[in-house]
Amino acid sequence: xxxxxxxxxxxxxxxxxxxxxxxxxxxxxxxxxxxxxxxxxxxxxxxxxxxxxxxxxxxxxxxxxxxxxxxxxxxxxxxxxxxxxxxxxxxxxxxxxxxxxxxxxxxxxxxxxxxxxxxxxxxxxxxxxxxxxx
Amino acid sequence: xxxxxxxxxxxxxxxxxxxxxxxxxxxxxxxxxxxxxxxxxxxxxxxxxxxxxxxxxxxxxxxxxxxxxxxxxxxxxxxxxxxxxxxxxxxxxxxxxxxxxxxxxxxxxxxxxxxxxxxxxxxxxxxxxxxxxx
Numbered sequence: 409x410x411x412x413x414x415x416x417x418x419x420x421x422x423x424x425x426x427x428x429x430x431x432x433x434x435x436x437x438x439x440x441x442x443x444x445x446x447x448x449x450x451x452x453x454x455x456x457x458x459x460x461x462x463x464x465x466x467x468x469x470x471x472x473x474x475x476x477x478x479x480x481x482x483x484x485x486x487x488x489x490x491x492x493x494x495x496x497x498x499x500x501x502x503x504x505x506x507x508x509x510x511x512x513x514x515x516x517x518x519x520x521x522x523x524x525x526x527x528x529x530x531x532x533x534x535x536x537x538x539x540x541x542x
Numbered sequence: 543x544x545x546x547x548x549x550x551x552x553x554x555x556x557x558x559x560x561x562x563x564x565x566x567x568x569x570x571x572x573x574x575x576x577x578x579x580x581x582x583x584x585x586x587x588x589x590x591x592x593x594x595x596x597x598x599x600x601x602x603x604x605x606x607x608x609x610x611x612x613x614x615x616x617x618x619x620x621x622x623x624x625x626x627x628x629x630x631x632x633x634x635x636x637x638x639x640x641x642x643x644x645x646x647x648x649x650x651x652x653x654x655x656x657x658x659x660x661x662x663x664x665x666x667x668x669x670x671x672x673x674x675x676x
Contacts, residue, residue, distance in 0.1 A: 443619050444636060446580060448671065464676060482673035485577050487645060493670045500673040502578060502636075511621055536627045537582065539616035539634040542598060 442477070443505040444539040445514070448497040452532045459530050460498055466527040467501050473517045475510035476503050497535075511538070574675045576611070577639040579648075582631040584667040593664050594632055600661040601635045607651045609644035610637050631669075645672070 453459050464481055471479045480502040484495040505511045514520055587593050598615055605613045614636040618629040639645045648654055 442614065443621075444614060444616060444634070445621075446636075446671075480576065480578060480673070480675055482578060482675045485645075485672040485674035486642060487577075487579075487672040488649075490670070492668045493672060495672065497671070500578070500671065502580075502673070508620060511619075515622075534626045536624070537580075537631070537634065538619035538621040538627060538629065539614070539636070540619035541614055541616045 440541045442541045443507055443511050444537075444541070445501075445503040445505065445511055446537045446539070447501040447503075448494075448535045449499045449501070449531045450496065450533040451498040451530055453530075454498060463499050463527055463530050466523045467499065469519055469523055470501070470503065470514075473514050473519050475505055475513045475517075477506060477510070478504040498531075576675045577641055577645050578671075578673040578675070579635075579637040579639065579645055580671045580673070581635040581637075582628075582669045583633045583635070583665045584630065585632040585664055586666045587664075588632060597633050597661055597664050600657045601633065603653055603657055604635065604637065604648075607648050607653050609639055609647045609651075611640060611644070612638040632665075 449463060451459050451463070460483075467481045470476060480500075482500045482502070484497065484500075487493065489495070503511075503514070505514065583597060585593050585597070594617075601615045604610060614634075616634045616636070618631065618634075621627065623629070637645075637648070639648065
């Protein structure tokens with residue numbers, strides 16, 4: 409292998425391992441110190457697909473807020489029904505922030521306030537869990 | 543740039559973008575189709591740091607289960623107290639799976655069953671949310 413090629417090869421390997429470290433199958437998958445903001449929504453009209461779609465569309469706009477590091481929008485999964493599983497909600501919004509300040513920026517951000525203005529008439533109840541990684 | 547070097551360079555760029563796609567700041571941070579399993583625990587002795595540490599230690603063992611793609615262990619974050627924020631729980635376990643089958647493997651896995659055997663005496667209540675990304 410020529411010197412220049414070896415250098416490129418090493419860079420490639422480094423990037424590969426960089427990728428693995430982010431989504432690892434080893435102890436690296438333990439992720440610490442992020443702030444997790446998980447919100448569950450119950451609709452006023454639980455049977456309305458149109459209302460659910462409007463809510464999901466609104467939730468997707470939150471991805472544009474710069475302090476939102478990762479966003480996962482979802483609905484109840486078809487896992488086994490058990491007494492401990494809460495599956496009566498309509499939609500779930502899971503956001504990752506670097507820190508408390510990032511979450512505060514999100515709370516006050518025009519895109520978030522606009523989402524509340526446009527969508528809050530759709531929901532009957534909201535439950536929020538804020539988790540700090542340890 | 544020689545042909546071989548160009549190829550290596552392109553590979554490097556591809557890996558770089560691969561990395562960015564995992565933890566992106568653009569629309570790529572919208573993450574779909576993963577199964578999210580979020581469990582909240584309330585302790586029998588909410589004031590016991592020793593019990594909390596035992597529970598957190600037990601939760602960390604779950605990272606070893608091969609179908610657990612990402613794991614985030616945490617405690618209530620010090621965000622603003624609001625009526626919609628549920629912060630009375632003691633610990634949070636957030637797991638990512640590729641699909642329903644991955645979650646089922648986890649439920650039946652000896653490491654998970656061992657965690658329940660060793661730690662279930664610590665908790666008074668558990669609430670589980672299973673979310674499918676859309």
